[in-house]
Amino acid sequence: MIIASIIIVVYSIALLLIFVFALAQLNLLFNYLAATNTKSETETSSAKDSDASxxxxxxxxxxxxxxxxxxxxxxxxxxxxxxxxxxxxxxxxxxxxxxxxxxxxxxxxxxxxxxxxxxxxxxxxxxxxxxxxxxxxxxxxxxxxxxxxxxxxxxxxxxxxxxxxxxxxxxxxxxxxxxxxxxxxxxxxxxxxxxxxxxxxxxxxxxxxxxxxxxxxxxxxxxxxxxxxxxxxxxxxxxxxxxxxxxxxxxxxxxxxxxxxxxxxxxxxxxxxxxxxxxxxxxxxxxxxxxxxxxxxxxxxxxxLSIKTKMHGVLHLLNSTMFLNVLIVAVLSIPMLYIKNEYAHLKNYFYMMSFFVISSVIFFICYWYMFKNSYGGGFKNFLKYIASFFLFFSIAMGFSLHNSLAVLEGHFRIKSDFIRTPKFNVGEKKDSWKNNKYLAKNLSGSLIIEGLLMLYFLFGMYSAFVVGNEGGDFGLFPFHLMLFFGFGYVFFSSLFSKS
Structure with missing residues (x-):
């Protein structure tokens, strides 16, 4: 029970931090909508509109x-x-x-x-x-x-x-x-x-x-x-x-x-x-x-600075640390699934898992306005958006291990060189990038763990069918499916590109 308690506490803290970040994003959405409705024409001022002097x-x-x-x-x-x-x-x-x-x-x-x-x-x-x-x-x-x-x-x-x-x-x-x-x-x-x-x-x-x-x-x-x-x-x-x-x-x-x-x-x-x-x-x-x-x-x-500016500033600086929280929630979600079905007296406590659902809904709403601003509204674009959002969410979670390692190095002040991003000058699919001399020749050191995490979340999907005594528990199945796809995409893309 001690291990279960530790898992519950760590999982809860990570969920809460993600929820706070989601609320901050929701506030930014309100700010964005207000700014969009009142934005003046001066933003696009150019030489033609400027005073001749x-x-x-x-x-x-x-x-x-x-x-x-x-x-x-x-x-x-x-x-x-x-x-x-x-x-x-x-x-x-x-x-x-x-x-x-x-x-x-x-x-x-x-x-x-x-x-x-x-x-x-x-x-x-x-x-x-x-x-x-x-x-x-x-x-x-x-x-x-x-x-x-x-x-x-x-x-x-x-x-x-x-x-x-x-x-x-x-x-x-x-x-x-x-x-x-x-x-x-x-x-x-x-x-x-x-x-x-x-x-x-x-x-x-x-x-x-x-x-x-x-x-x-x-x-x-x-x-x-x-x-x-x-x-x-x-x-x-x-x-x-x-x-x-x-x-x-x-x-x-x-x-x-x-x-x-x-x-x-x-x-x-x-x-x-x-x-x-x-x-x-x-x-x-x-x-x-x-x-x-x-x-x-x-x-x-x-x-x-106002309290609100301080809050947004600190969360902005903590932006990348959200990957670490996502990774913690993802890895602990499978033990949590078993704990939930093992300790019936804690069942009401596990309603807090809905925090992640609420956070996901907030992100879904916020990003929809961004997508609509770029591509327009309408039912067809909304369907496109749904596919884009879930692909984005899955692959972003697939990067969570890699990015969490970067975050930990940053917080522990481990110094490293500035590794520039290689450029390709490739705009069409027919253009080849294979001979780019700047591409990394070695596979990422985290690749094996990403492959194991892909299998781990496959096990999580399997677990949905076997836990409990009432024919399974499928509440986390979509989450584990997205994680399986995300880590699978990152793993196989890295493996087959050999770079």
């Missing part, structure tokens, strides 16, 4: 890159097409590469310089501080009052600067962040699921927080910083794997405001191979936990 500032575009052989030409050709007053724009290619892309990038930059573009190829002796270190080094040479940043796979449209810079007319705004689009959303099930998750962040979460003055984050790319804001917040620091989240919170703790532009979309490439998605997920989730350790107390102690 608008004093356009000097802008530096920073392109932090590392071994991006397949996308550098596309990136550079796109960036030089940005419209902006002549003489007020410079481009920095912050190139930490160690492969042959250095030469081809250099040749391309020289050709663009000969065409009259103000573009520099900046190299460092080492990768100290990784991306944060590159951005910091470039900032020392930057002439711009404002710093726009793009990762190698982002392709802003030509009016991007003209639509974004005017929002800095408010001197309190330190960052303007735009929404990510997806160049290859429909490439595969993996890209569709990633797009689904990112769309939720870039609608529901960013708008929901920003509209009420809660902390949001610069997303590492497709945004612009006021240079004085960077310096005032303490400059870039490379002690976490998500330097963007770190600097964002430090800036907002210094009272800088952030402006999020939902209608200005910057297309980018989603990882098309599961090893690439794994590396990206690991970095994001570990970095989130690292920043919780670094910043949560500062948020809670700040007397200027």
């Amino acid at each position: 608008f004093d356009w500032p000097m802008v530096t575009i920073q392109l932090p890159v590392y071994n991006e052989l397949y996308v550098m030409e596309r990136l550079l050709n796109n960036i030089v097409q940005l419209k902006y007053p002549k003489g007020l724009l410079e481009i920095q290619v912050l190139d930490d590469s160690t492969d042959e892309s250095v030469l081809s990038t250099s040749e391309h930059i020289i050709a663009l310089q000969e065409q009259g573009y103000s573009i520099k190829h900046i190299r460092r002796e080492n990768r100290e501080g990784f991306k944060a270190g590159a951005l910091k080094a470039g900032l020392e040479e930057a002439k711009g009052t404002f710093i726009a940043i793009f990762d190698a796979d982002f392709l802003p449209h030509e009016d991007w600067l003209l639509e974004s810079i005017p929002h800095f007319s408010d001197p309190n705004i330190g960052v303007v962040q735009t929404r990510w689009g997806h160049l290859n959303r429909d490439y595969s099930l993996l890209t569709r699921i990633q797009a689904f998750a990112l769309d939720a962040h870039f609608t529901l979460e960013q708008v929901g927080r920003n509209s009420k003055g809660h902390f949001i984050n610069f997303n590492g790319t497709a945004g612009i910083w006021r240079k004085t804001c960077i310096y005032d917040a303490g400059n870039w620091e490379g002690d976490t794997l998500t330097e963007d989240l770190d600097l964002s919170y430090r800036a907002q703790l210094k009272n800088w405001k952030f402006k999020y532009l939902e209608k200005v979309v910057t297309p980018a490439e989603l990882p098309i191979v599961i090893s690439a998605a794994r590396s990206q997920q690991f970095r994001w989730n570990k970095g989130g936990a690292e920043n919780f350790q670094k910043l949560a107390l500062r948020v809670l102690k700040d007397k200027k």
